[in-house]
Amino acid sequence: MDLIDIGIEKGLIAFSNDRKQITYIHQNKKRNYSNPEEQVQAETFLKLILIYGYPVERIQQFVPVTMGSTTKEADILVYADNDKKEPLIIVECKKPEVSELEFEQAVKQGFAYCFATAKTIKYLWVTSGIKDVYYQVNKEQHDENSIPDIPRFGQKTISKYKYAKGGVSGNFTNEPEAGYGNKLEAEEKFFDLEVVSEEELTRRFRLAHQSLWAGGELNPSEAFDELDKLIFCKIWDERHPRRTGEPYQFQIFYIPVPPKASKKKKDEIEQRITNELYDRVVALYAEGKERDPEVFKDNIRLNAAKVRTVVTYLEGINLSKTDLDSKGRAFEAFMGSYFRGDFGQFFTPRNIVKFIVDVLPIENTSRVLDTSCGSGGFLLYALDKIRAKASEYYDETSVEHYKYWHDFAEKNLFGIEINEQIARTAKMNMIIHDDGHTNVIASDGLLPSEDMIKKSGNKEFKYGSFDYIITNPPFGSTVRQTERAYMHQYNMAIKDADWLDVKKQKAKNRANQSTEVMFIEQCYKFLKPGGYLAIVIPDGILTNSSLQYVRDQIEDWYRIVAVVSMPQDAFAHTGAAVKSSVMFLRKLSSKRSDAIKAKKVSVQDKILKDRKFEKQIADWEKEKKKILKDHIGFESHSGKTKATNLGKKEIEATQEFKDWKSEINAEYNQKINDLKDQLADLYLEEKQKALEDYPIFMAIAEKIGYDATGKTINENELESIVPELRNFIDVVNKQDA
Structure with missing residues (x-):
């Protein structure tokens, strides 16, 4: 049950039938609940009562505050007495989507309220529901100091930190600095990290990202990289072993301020709080890099203040315990909003990815590769498929369950991505999904296998070693002989002599070749005989007369299993308007492939002879x-x-x-x-x-669960195709066994 439901149950709030209006019962005050800021205020009001323990009688909302010649309204005041004579805490609430600049303005507004109220005011809490900051207010000196949290009801001192494992009372016995006030109690109450919704997590990622680049110090691309690093630190901190009651390191710690300290001294302490947080985060990053060196190669480039800003968005959430689907979708939604412009080609729509993975009989012993993995969508769905299988066989809390899917993620799941930044993002995406990132490498996916192995140090990228390749290669790009030394190693980059060429010219190198064509060949090289390739291709490969040689080569190498046509607008919302299909191919043995080639040559020779072509x-x-x-x-x-x-x-x-x-x-x-x-x-x-005659599964999907803008629609014909194609593949496998 969430706070709103508890608040209703305890008679603290009530709603109109359409839930557009909220009533705060203790004040008999009705407000517009459709307003996002009001939703934050309602949650904060209930937190003060239900979590921090303050009596509702000591809380007043919408309080007029006289500021010079004007009167404004403070959102919430918490009093130290039942008569509401001694204001203790002021709370300023903002909508969740507030920018960093607007949030800073809200902090200034909150302090203005503090300095305009009674001398008894001690604390300020500014919240957007996504970001929280807390301050200890010294009205006499007209200044303030940041603190980890406001005290709970009855707590006389300020805790050194807010978040600890288990969220229970912790024994904190460190003495404050000599001469400092606010000695900490031996027994303190802490919060555990909170599991948040997919929507809120997406919002936190996005706002944290905006806070890094909106000021112009970083561009969005650099900010994305740096946020990735800090998310990595956050996850690493959560995974670090700690006893119940021990604090998390990825949070702001408090340093007490002497009562009569000068402004310079207070500024020094504030900077020390920021620097110590930075040092802890850098230490987490260094430890993570040492254990996991392939994720990030360079250091954190943010200054201490920027790190602190990001921490305020992420410190209180639990990424490790957030539902895998929710945090995966949140990260992908955040990535999509950032990459949709320049890097949209790296993202295959979720429904198409799911369709391909659902169809294929991937097992936990299968070796799976995406040669153009982008953000890792295909790999994640393959991992989720195996995790679901593990749940069919074992209890989800058992060692067997973990080993079943984790061994697959660690040893059998592979990705190649040419863009190093996107490759790092794919690794982060896998880490957020709990594992499978170790075999994602940054490399040109068309390099020869031995070059990839040498560059990455990963010996598993061997030709002829994969059971399944699931991929959406880049469309429309051109590889030129003058630019890529490996081109001559591709059959598709060589123009063979035409069997109808009477001059019998020799084969020669093509000046260039499209990437999608070359990836068909690269995938053939990586697959085992009998292995499956599921690839998104532009329809030109299936229909253009100039590409007949490509279709001929596919026929030599693969058993064509299925072709499923996608709607014209399948990729429109990613910025691509190319009509495409998904082709499922099964690699033939070299013996069968050679036999097909020989039959073709025999047919050609017979035609030339019978028709006396040369004569x-x-x-x-x-x-x-x-x-x-x-x-x-x-x-x-x-x-x-x-x-x-x-x-x-x-x-x-x-x-x-x-x-x-x-x-x-x-x-x-x-x-x-x-x-x-x-x-x-x-x-x-x-x-x-x-040639051997065999059936090919053909289907046309007109509706695939979303429209040209990417908006979800109810109809998805791919779902009905899945069982039919899955059964067809089972028959193919039995026939070829």
Whole structure:
């Protein structure tokens, strides 16, 4: 039960039937609950009573405060007495989406209220529900000091920190500095970290990110990297072993201030609080880097103040215990809002990813690779699939359950991402999902296997070693021979001699090749015989006549299992408008592949022989030469006669003759091309007769759970395709066993 429900149950608040209006019963005050700021105020009011223990009789909301010639309204005042004569705490509430600058203005506003009220005021709490800051107020000296939290009811002192494991009373016996006031009690109450909703977690990530770049000191890309590092520190701190009652390090600690301290001394202590927090976070990062060096290679580049700002957004939440789906979606939503502009190509829509992973019979012993993993979406769904299988077999709290999915994540799940920043993001995404990040490498996914191994130090990226490749390679990019030394190692980057080329020219390197075509070949190299490739491809590969050679090569290498057409707008909300399909392919053994190639050559040779192709071309060439040599038909064509008294060489020098010659050449070239087209069509027909005939699963999905803007819709035809295609793949596997 959440605070609102408890507040209703205890008669502290009530709502109108449409829940648009809230009534604070103790004051009989009605307010507009549709206002986000009011929602924060309601939660804060209930926290003061239900968590901090203050009697409702000592709390007053919407309190007029006279400030010079104007009167403003303080959100909440907490009094030290039942008669409400001695104000103790002022609370200033802001909406959750408030910017860092607006929050700072709210702090100033809160202090203005403090200095305008009675001398008894001691504390200020400014909250957006997402971010909280607390201050000890010295009205006589007209200054303030930050503290970890306001005291609970009856607590006479300030705790050194707010969050400790278990959130129970902790024994804190450290003596304050000599001459300092506010000696801490031996027995203190702390908060444990809180599990928050997906929506709130997304908001915290986004606001923390904005706080780093909105001032212009960092660009959004740099801020994203730095926030990633701090999220890593937060998770590492939560995983660090500690006894119940021991504090978390990723939080602000309090240093007492002498009662008569000068402003300079107070500023020094405030800076010391910030610096000590920075040192703890840097220590967490260094420890994490040492244990997990492949995640981040460079140090934290933020200054101490920026680190403190981020900590205020994240210190009170529990990332480790937050539901995997919720925190995964939160991180991905945050990433999507940032990367959707320049890096949208790295994100495959969730419904398509889920469809592909649901269809394939991936087991915890399967080796799975994404050659263009982006933020890790395919890898995460594969991990979640195995985690769900573990839950079918074992109790979720058992060692067997953990080992079942964790071994898969650690040893069998692999990703390659060319952009180092996105690769780090994929690792963080995996860490947030509890594991599987160790085999994500930053590398050009088209490099030869041995080069990847040498660059990454990970020996597991071997050709011929993967059971499943699930990927959405980048579309539309071009790889050029002059730019990539590895191009010559790809069959798809070599233009083979055409079987209908009478000149028998040798194979030659293509000047360039599209990335999606080359990834089809790279995936073939990585797969084991019998392994599956599920790949998102532009429909041009399936339909363009100029790419027939690609389809021929796919036919040589793979058993085509299925083609599922996606709607035109499947990728529109990511900035891509290319019509695409998902192709499921199963790698053939080298023996079967060689047999297919041999049959194709045999069919070609038979056609050339039966149709006497070379003789026909030679005859036409001989016929053409005679026509051109003897000017056969030129006079009737030009309307001229030999009466012009021009000699043969003079006629051949005229523009009319040159035009006629070009027409004759074009006429015979057309004859040859028509014959080649006939033979090519005949080859396709005869090839299909000669090769093994097998069924291919074909489907068209018009509705896939979201529209062109990315907004969720109710209809998702992929869900109905999954069981049918899954059964089809089972049949294919049994037939090929």
